[in-house]
Amino acid sequence: MLLLGLLLLALLAGARLLWGQWTRRGLHLPPLAPGFLHLLHPNLPSHLLSLARELGPIYRLRYGLQDVVVLNSQQSIEEAMLRKWVDFAGRPQLLSSKMVCQHCPDLSLGDYSLLWKAHKKLSRSALLLGTRHSMEPLVQQLAQEFCERLGARAGAPVDIHKEFSLLTCGIICYLTFGSKEDTLVQNIHSCVQDLMNAWEHWSIQILEIVPFLRFFPNPGVRRLKQVVEARDHIVQQQLRQHKESLVAGQWRDMLDYMLQGLGQSRKDWGSGQLREGHVHMAMVDLFIGGTETTATTLSWAVAFLLHHPEMQRRLQEELDLELGPGCSASQLPYKDRMRLPLLNATIAEVLRLRPVVPLALPHRTTRPS
Template sequence: MLLLGLLLLLPLLATARLLWGWWMLRTLHLPPLVPGFLHLLEPNLPFYLLGLTQKLGPVYRLRLGLQEVVVLNSKRTIEEAMVKKWVDFAGRPQTPSYKLASQDYQDVSLGDYSPLWKTHKKLARSALLLGIRSSMEPLMQELTQEFCERMRAQASAPVTIYKEFSLLTCTIICYLTFGNKEDSLVHAFHDCIYDLLSTWDHWSIQILDIVPFLRFFPNPGLWRLKRALKRRDHMVREQLRRHKESLMVGECRDMMDYMLQGLRKHNVEEGSAGQLLDGHVHMATVDLFIGGTDTTATTLSWAVMFLLHHPEIQQQLQEELDRELGPSASDSWVQYKDRARLPLLNATIAEVLRLRSSVPLALPHRTTRPSSILGYDIPEGMVVIPNLLGAHLDETVWERPHEFWPERFLEPGAHPSALPFGCGARVCLGEPLARLEIFVVLMQLLRTFTLLPPAGALPSLQPQPHSSISLQVPPFQVRLQPRGPGVPGLGDSQ
């Protein structure tokens, strides 16, 4: 009887909330509203949202269940909000799933904007950029060479490259964060991350953020998520315990050491106000794994897929690498600071990131105070979604926006910049690490192998259709044909 009463109450509550929202906003000049409330069920949501701009323009509102959001679909509107008016749009919505996953917002990615959040982000970013700067690139080169040797041992057999990339990126982050690349640790964190991501992505979790009171009903998906989070937190706490027990003042073996030392220094200088806690180091570590494993592996997989479809560009890339480094695979490489020596490789990476940003809708923002975009009023507390795909396919900015055309980034003179990692105060924390990984891995992969489709069958370039915010690469395999003296090149294998 109680359950029946609650079910009858739901439509009344939804109607009351909509009427109250309409009454409060009646005097504002708001963006146009898209009819309906089941938009989250659309396959390939970023493309769907971009398609709505044909009738409504680059700024509009829509309802995701009971929640009303504003969507920005052009480079101009995203930069106006996130760069020019960044303080207005720097907040994060405080949703049930965010609170559950982020230890009550002790988190850089999901935490709301505040002075303590700024300090937390500064600590994590310093650990990433300064704490291990001297060792990061050589370490990445070493792990990538080991990866290529493992792939070489498979003797041109078809490889599920996404899985291999995800293990590689997880290994890199384990080594950078914990100073440990043991297979058992890497596989434990890898399995934990993907269990967590697949559980979070399920509709039974996504719906809690748009219809929050459903969290009071039995939900097997929510139970699975809590178990995955408990496992995650246990593993990170164990690493924190080990690092704190062996920490030596002034010595930083890895990023966790750097953050723990930075935490102590900050709290001594700041006193009791605005203190950082162990939980902040814990969640910064979680951010690095969640944000730096699947997303980078997905981008690398899209790069391989585009090069399978464009063998002429792959051959040009290999010729560029051979000119700079010689035709045989050796221990030499182009350092990231000298990446201008490989202009086509840089252009190809930029084009992959433009067309297939792994998280094209970024994470939702929330207005911290009343603001405006293109003359439309945006009230305080409004959830705002920047559709980065809209910025990257904006016909007013890009020539032939839907084509894979790396040469657009080689043309003389100024060219527009893409926003694959977002922009402004909420730009992705791991952008420098991700760009370095993509550069190093693709350089070594193309220098060592020719990428060929299995049995001549090209995989689809269409993202997996599902009701998620990401553009996940469809399952595919690739043959990695070793290059070197006496080994046929790309042109000979066709």
């Protein structure tokens, strides 16, 4: 019976593939790279760049039963992401994405729609307006405590990426939930790590290439579901506590601001109705999208500076000139950051050499372009 089922699924997959080739026979499509396991390559950015040298700046990859178009030049990316951004604003609804977005589509993985725009508007307002008075002093305070902790461990080995990751998670935790309690930060940090490891595991990624494997027992899927449940438990607990202590017209953090924003009319927020699940997934997005990306960038900055001590010296001279020699705490507000041109250039160079998300998230066209 199992063999018969596998044979049937293989025949269906072959028929779908042939039908797709038949329907596209008259189209002028970009060249197709041979093979179908490209996205499992261990160094995917370099692999895609090597394909661009062979096939040109725009080409296709086979990804399971569908084709993926790769844009690998500044000109093509600017045309798609800037001049025709609405045409490319959609998101493919991948199976793995649905597994981690059980409540509502989130901002990073949700498909483009008027409701998505309302979700984005509320989240952006909460980030820019609801916390603008507390963000910078908080970052300064936590960064100062972080430096003091590392200074107390001078001479001892340090996992700098983990330290940066905990620092970033603590900042996001305070901005979203109004708490920097060590236990909560540690729990959220562990959950983020577990979720990323489970999500990126080959047993989950292979489902995008061979979808029918989802009908077979998969320990990776079971593990991912367990981590998602643990994540949702933490967020739901914070949602419940904030709703119980919410004061109309006041907000202590982003969660307060967004919960009150749900009461806005459809006229204010666009078509559709924002629900508590949208707030839930906005919190998840901030932790998943903000913790490891920031920690990785800071870790690369440290690594580059360790190999370029002359840049460390020049940066220290610039800081001493603006803040005073031996100053232990930052006295330069973010709005005056251009007074430190070398530091700004160093950050830009780190991001150029090691982009936060080198391949960006996948896009789906909303109409023929």
